[in-house]
Amino acid sequence: MSNEKTEKSPKSAHNSWVGFRKELKVVDCTIRDGGLMNNSNFDDKVVKAVYDACVAGGVDYMELGYKNSDKIFSPSEYGAWRFCxxxxxxxxxxxxxxxxxxxxxxDAEKSDYKTDILPKENSPLDLIRVATYVHQIPLALDMVQDAIDKGYETTVNLMAVSTxxxxxLDESLELLAECGAKAIYLVDSFGSLYSEQIHYMINKYLRFARSTGKEVGIHAHNxxxxxxxxxxxxxxxGANMVDATFAGLGRGAGNCPMELLLNFLHNPKYRVRPVLAAVQNDIEPMRAKLGWGFDYPYMITGFLNRHPRDAMKFNESPDAKDHIVDFYDDMLKNV
Amino acid sequence: MSNEKTEKSPKSAHNSWVGFRKELKVVDCTIRDGGLMNNSNFDDKVVKAVYDACVAGGVDYMELGYKNSDKIFSPSEYGAWRFCxxxxxxxxxxxxxxxxxxxxxxDAEKSDYKTDILPKENSPLDLIRVATYVHQIPLALDMVQDAIDKGYETTVNLMAVSTxxxxxLDESLELLAECGAKAIYLVDSFGSLYSEQIHYMINKYLRFARSTGKEVGIHAHNxxxxxxxxxxxxxxxGANMVDATFAGLGRGAGNCPMELLLNFLHNPKYRVRPVLAAVQNDIEPMRAKLGWGFDYPYMITGFLNRHPRDAMKFNESPDAKDHIVDFYDDMLKNV
Known part of the structure; x- marks a missing residue:
């Protein structure tokens, strides 16, 4: 926790929040991040419902899924949205x-990007988001340039930054600041960051990104x-690209809920109602089967800054809810 | 939403959050606020489990319930924890x-405080929390003084401040600053405040409270x-009295979850494990029946800065989840 800090300027605290920032773009990643809960096997009806609601709701980008390798992800096991x-x-x-x-x-090392990402003129896609861990940055930079050369907008998403x-991180951001991506993303893959850490990180990212005219993005987990x-x-x-998903659908504890975000942003182009309708009719009916959302095992991996995979595996047990404390003890033993 | 603001001082952002603030006190209000979901009808076993876990977890205060009038609340309908x-x-x-x-x-106007609150020497209670709306402040001040005269610590909780x-508010805080309570609480009864508003409000409360040596508290809804x-x-x-409840149990969307709060506070006196055990064994088993926690109808009343009573009533319908958009439309019509 924080010790008490000095007061923010009164201007920031209450003079401006009724307005909106027109440069801010909302990126829906319901089908992409949600695909980590069902191997990207969504009915066309669901994908279409999210698409229609994004259009009606004024969302700026919709991420349909991954451009990942069918050599690594078998198409017999993974659905269309792992390959797009x-x-x-x-x-x-x-x-x-x-x-x-x-x-x-x-994803760096999981994508045959040179062949599977087509020239922009042959694709309805507009934006390629390159996801990378720190040790893959040189590869990610090549992927970004490849996509730019083919005519796409790009972002680069540096994952698991809490580790x-x-x-x-400074070296990474220095390299990423020099690439042609329009934005560098702060990605809290493990959902373990508190507001003070987000604040510190975003300001650091901005110093690097703004030096070469880039924006900073945020992708959060719950x-x-x-x-x-x-x-x-x-x-x-100051982040100007923000990820959200319908009903928070996403890996483990899920993401920032689109319906909450759009109501917070006061830009009149955004409408909550069509998103809420898709949440009710198309997303929530999948919750019992897919099982995303805040839960104690995900909270515990978040506490410990760990990948949610152990919690996802634990939650497969039918009596998981009776063994939360056992899971907590196990995780502590293995820190 | 906010326009971009100036950076906080680096000190506040990353130099201090690993530590802890020893003056900060945690107030459990599981049974009190949760009692709004079941007319304060808890099994003794549950109350004892929360008590034991608060003791083992190092929690500073446990609020057992209300000292409210049995003329207004019939003891045949309301359980023991409405009267304490x-x-x-x-x-x-x-x-x-x-x-x-x-x-x-x-509660102001709902408590026969002169008779039902006993002299401290005849009671295991230590703290009387006086809850008041703005228009009841003179009464609340009398209640605070009555409790002080009887030997108790007191706080005063100004409800529904978002309206x-x-x-x-300035007049209210000026009056409250002069009373003998140890803390003045910011209470977001409708769960409609964003961080920028909390920031502004807490700083305002602190200016009044600190002028007479008081602390400021926070009671949030989800x-x-x-x-x-x-x-x-x-x-x-700078708030130094903070309310939380096990598993977030509380009216409507519930409160700040104790298990999350204790992990955030790094004071070594606080332990998460006993709280987590009570959550698993005693609190979560009540969720299906009591039905607290984040849900779309509560989100919608939060959007509109409305009392959750409409959402609570709507949620009594067995097919509520299929009519979220209808509820949204109804609420908008009646703004």
Whole structure:
């Protein structure tokens, strides 16, 4: 926790929050991050419902899934949205006659990006988001340049930053600041960061990103019930690309809920109602089977700054809820 | 939402959050606020489990319930914890041979405080929390003085502050600053405040409270998934009495979860494990029946800065989850 700090300037505290910041862009990643709970096996109806609601709700980008390798992810096991082939995308959105831009994520070392990412003129996609761990940054930079050369907007998403040392992070951001991506993302993969850490990190990212004209993005997880509030904190600090998902659907404890975020942002282009309708009719009916959202095992991995995989495995047990304390003890033993 | 603000001082952002603030006190109000979901009808076993876990977890205060009038609340309908008679308290805690202090809340106009609050020497209670709306402040001040005269610590909890005008609030705080209470509470009854508003309010409260040597407290609700994060924001700003409940049990969307709060506070006196055990064994088993916690209808009343009563009533319908958008439309029509 923090010791008491000095007061923020009165201006920031109460003079401006009724307004909105027009540069801020909202990125839906319901199908992409949610795909980590069902091997990207979504019914077309669900994908179409999210697409339609993003269009009606004024969302800026929709991330449809991954551009990952079918050599690593077997198409017999993983659904269309792990690969985002252009024919699958067109089946849902046609040529996307809307203001909503479409995105796909390519993971470093998991994507045959040179062949699977087509030239922009042959794809309805607009944005390629390159996801990378610190040790993969040179590869990620090549992926970013490849996508730029093909005509796409790009972002680079530096994952699991809560486990990265300060020196490595500074070196990483220095490298990333020089690439052609439009934004560098702060990604709280383990959902373990508190607002003070988000604040510190976003300001650090901004110093590097702004030096070469880039924006900073935020992707939060809800292990500590802070996905929405950390997204707000990042916005207050200056992040201008913000990820959210319908009903918070995403890996483990899930993400920042789109319906909460759009109500917070006062830009009149954003509408909550179509998002709420899709949440009710298409997303919430999947919750019992997919099992995302805040839960004690995810809270515990968040406490310990650990990948949620142990919690996801533990939650497969039918009597998991009776053994939360056992899980807590096990995790502590193995710190 | 906010426009971008200036950076906080580096000190506040990263130099101090590993430590802890020893003046900060945690107030459990599981049975008191949770009692709004079941007319304060808890099994003794549950009350004892929360008490034992508070003692083992190092919690500073436990609020057992209300000291409210049995003329207004029929004892045939409302359980023991709406009245907190001393014999009922002693049945659970004996003479409370622990460091945990015990509290009860007395609502302005709902409490026969002159007779029902006994002299301190005849009660295991340590703290009387006086809850008041703005228009009841003169009465609340009399209640505070009555409790002080009887030997108790007191706080005064100004409810529904999100609906109070600035001028009324300033006048209220000026009056409250002069009373003998040890703390003035910011109470976000409708769960509608964002971090920037919490920040502004806490700083305002502190200016009045500190002028007469008082602390400021925070009581948050989770309608917008911000109960925990708003509690953190209040702490960062300087609040030193913070309310939380096991598993967030409380009216409607519930409160700041104790298990999350204790992990955030780094004071080694606080232990998460006993709280987690009570959550697993005693609190979560009540969730299906009591139905507290974040849900879309509560989110919608939070959006609109409305009392949760409409959402609580709506949620009684067995097919409520299929009519979230209808509820949203109804609430908008009646703004």
């Amino acid at each position: 082939k252009e024919d699958d995308i067109r089946r849902i959105v046609g040529e996307n006659p809307s203001d909503l831009k479409l995105a796909a994520m390519a 990265v040392t300060e020196r490595e 292990n500590l019930q802070l996905a929405f509030s950390n997204t707000i904190e990042a916005i207050i600090c | 008679k001393e014999d009922d308290i002693r049945r659970i805690v004996g003479e409370n041979p622990s460091d945990l202090k015990l509290a009860a809340m007395a 109070v005008t600035e001028r009324e 309608n917008l998934q911000l109960a925990f994060s708003n509690t953190i924001e209040a702490i960062i700003c």
